[in-house]
Amino acid sequence: MPRVMENRTAQPAPAATGSFAGPALATGSMITSQFGVAAAVPLMLTHGSFGIAALRLGFAALFCLTWVRPNIRRYNRQQLIGAFALGVAMAVMTMCFFTAAKLIPMGPAITIDFLGPLSVAVLALRGWPRLILPLMAALGVLAVSYGSHGQLLNLAGILFAFGAAGGWAGYIVLMRHVGRLFSAQEGLCLSLAVAAALALPAACLLEAPSGWLSSIPTVAGLAVLSPLLPFALEMAALRRMEMGTFSIVMSLEPAFGALFGFIILGQTLSLGQISGVLTVMAASAGAVLLSIVKWPRSRHRIETSVYDLPSSERGHQAIICDILPE
Numbered sequence: 611m612p613r614v615m616e617n618r619t620a621q622p623a624p625a626a627t628g629s630f631a632g633p634a635l636a637t638g639s640m641i642t643s644q645f646g647v648a649a650a651v652p653l654m655l656t657h658g659s660f661g662i663a664a665l666r667l668g669f670a671a672l673f674c675l676t677w678v679r680p681n682i683r684r685y686n687r688q689q690l691i692g693a694f695a696l697g698v699a700m701a702v703m704t705m706c707f708f709t710a711a712k713l714i715p716m717g718p719a720i721t722i723d724f725l726g727p728l729s730v731a732v733l734a735l736r737g738w739p740r741l742i743l744p745l746m747a748a749l750g751v752l753a754v755s756y757g758s759h760g761q762l763l764n765l766a767g768i769l770f771a772f773g774a775a776g777g778w779a780g781y782i783v784l785m786r787h788v789g790r791l792f793s794a795q796e797g798l799c800l801s802l803a804v805a806a807a808l809a810l811p812a813a814c815l816l817e818a819p820s821g822w823l824s825s826i827p828t829v830a831g832l833a834v835l836s837p838l839l840p841f842a843l844e845m846a847a848l849r850r851m852e853m854g855t856f857s858i859v860m861s862l863e864p865a866f867g868a869l870f871g872f873i874i875l876g877q878t879l880s881l882g883q884i885s886g887v888l889t890v891m892a893a894s895a896g897a898v899l900l901s902i903v904k905w906p907r908s909r910h911r912i913e914t915s916v917y918d919l920p921s922s923e924r925g926h927q928a929i930i931c932d933i934l935p936e
Contacts, residue, residue, distance in 0.1 A: 632851030636859045639843035644720070644866040646836030647711055648874040653825055653832075654712040658817035662829060663708035664809035667701065669833035671802035680796040689791045696784040696797070697804025703777030705809055706770045713767025715877040717868030718754035721890045722771035724864055725751065726778030728890070731857070731897035739900050746893040753886025758878065798841065854898055861895040 654662045685693075703726075710719040725747055732743055755763055762768075788797040813819070848856055864887045871877035879887070 632847045632856070633859050635843045635847035635850065636856055637862075639840040639847065640860065640863045640866045642843065643836045643840040644716070644863065644870045645874070646832050646840075647708070647867070648716060648870040649835065650708065650829075650832050651711055651716075651875055653828060654708060657825055658813075659709040659712040660705055660809075660813040660816045661819060661823070662825065663705045664806065664813035665826065665829040666708075666833045666836070667704055667802065667809050668806040669830045670838050671799070671806040673833065673838055674795065674799040674802050678795050678799045680799050682800070685800075689797075690800075692784070692788045692791050693797055693800035694804050696781065696788045696801040698808065699777050699780035699784055700801055700805035701777075701808045701812075703774050703781055704805065705812070706777055707774035710767050710771035710774055713764040713770065715763075715868075715879065715883075716871030716875065717864065717877065717879050717887050718763060718883060719767065719771050719774075720867035721754045721864045721887045722751055722768065723774045723778060724861075724890050724894055725772070726775035726780075727782055727857075728894045728897055729775075730779050730782045731894065731901065734901045735897060739897065743893045743897050746896075747890050750886040750889030750893065753889065754879075754883045755886075756880075756882065758880035758883075854901070857898040858895045861891050861898070864891050 650662055650666070707719065707723055710723070728743070728747055732740055735743070755768055757763055788801060791797060792800075844856075847859075851859075868877075868879055868884070868887055872879075
């Protein structure tokens with residue numbers, strides 16, 4: 611899943627939009643992210659998903675804090691509130707998604723999860739796409755929710771996937787705000803630390819820690835695959851391609867989830883489920899493409915808010931303004 615934190619110091623618009631480097635980096639982000647999830651599923655089946663997800667957040671935060679070394683004492687109240695809110699969204703998104711991936715196949719899990727960014731993208735559209743694209747997504751989700759024999763997938767897994775979608779939508783909205791409040795990767799590090807601080811106690815309450823604590827060395831390695839390496843690859847990709855193009859490329863992520871679920875976990879999808887995955891991918895890509903082609907003013911305003919405006923000129927209303935049409 612996309613995990614990008616915009617950097618307000620990177621003010622120039624990305625160059626070399628026709629280059630192969632940007633799409634290649636974005637593809638590498640999706641591959642490492644979904645491979646990391648698939649590799650973690652056997653651990654989660656044995657030791658539980660909440661603890662494994664919390665440990666991954668903990669190690670990701672530890673690596674990031676060691677690398678960036680932010681000085682917490684110099685941040686103001688607005689920055690700390692923004693980092694806390696984004697950390698909450700990260701914790702919800704991560705723990706819900708990993709639990710969903712444990713309970714249902716990866717393809718359906720990431721497809722339902724994609725409703726989060728799709729919902730945010732649809733808010734920037736007007737007219738018929740606001741009706742058609744959510745309807746397409748709903749039909750796609752309905753298709754992926756039933757297995758090869760027509761039986762409904764694990765209901766708890768489906769609900770956790772919807773919870774992850776809600777967390778992802780909140781993450782997208784909040785990351786723009788936090789990306790403008792901080793320089794470099796400081797906001798990301800603080801948000802990861804908050805997410806880990808919330809997730810670890812919650813995991814101890816929800817699952818016996820004796821099981822998942824024994825997996826610390828393995829989880830430390832998986833934390834590099836996801837989320838740290840995908841974070842880095844996505845940020846590198848955004849420096850080489852426009853936001854709209856990046857979002858269209860990232861619409862392929864459900865396909866990678868289904869692919870690694872098949873290769874690593876032996877998860878097969880029915881033709882109906884495959885069509886559902888493709889339908890949600892098409893709806894997601896269509897939402898981004900329509901916002902670029904039909905409403906260039908909205909697109910310009912969103913891209914300007916990402917690359918040009920310093921945080922001192924933007925208030926909390928920027929969270930809403932960046933995603934709503936004029």
